[in-house]
Amino acid sequence: MSNSRKKLLAELNKDLEWEYAAAIQYVQHAATITGAKFDSIQKELLIHAQEEMQHAAMLSEQIDFLGGTPTVDVEKREISDNSVEMLQQDLAGEDNAITRYRERISQAETLKEYGLRRVLEDILIQEEEHKRDIANVLAN
Ligand SMILES: [Fe+2]
Ligand SMILES: [Fe+2]
Structure with a gap:
């Protein structure tokens, strides 16, 4: 296996570790967040948790x-x-994910792994949605 392929696999496994972490963090935050103004984001955080687990599976x-x-x-x-x-912790996590997936998409492109690139783009779109959901609440 080429070095660039090994590097890609190592980084994908690190992305996977972050996905598991995000799923766990969202479950904990959804359970413990308090305040009437956070009612709708509480439900949204549980949806994020499920989507992070789907990303982990992908x-x-x-x-x-x-x-x-x-x-x-x-x-x-x-x-x-x-x-x-x-x-704010969740927002930082999404920023980290977005940065990492942008890098990964570029690596996949270089290695002509177009199927992988497509999967990563689908994940990236959801991370951008997650970021927007949280940023909107923090802006209010
Ligand atoms: Fe994710
Ligand atoms: Fe996310």
């Missing part, structure tokens, strides 16, 4: 398809007892 399938072994490790989760701070 990445795992792609990693296996490319000849790697999908990780079961989990990246760092952030918690807070302050609702606004929780949403």
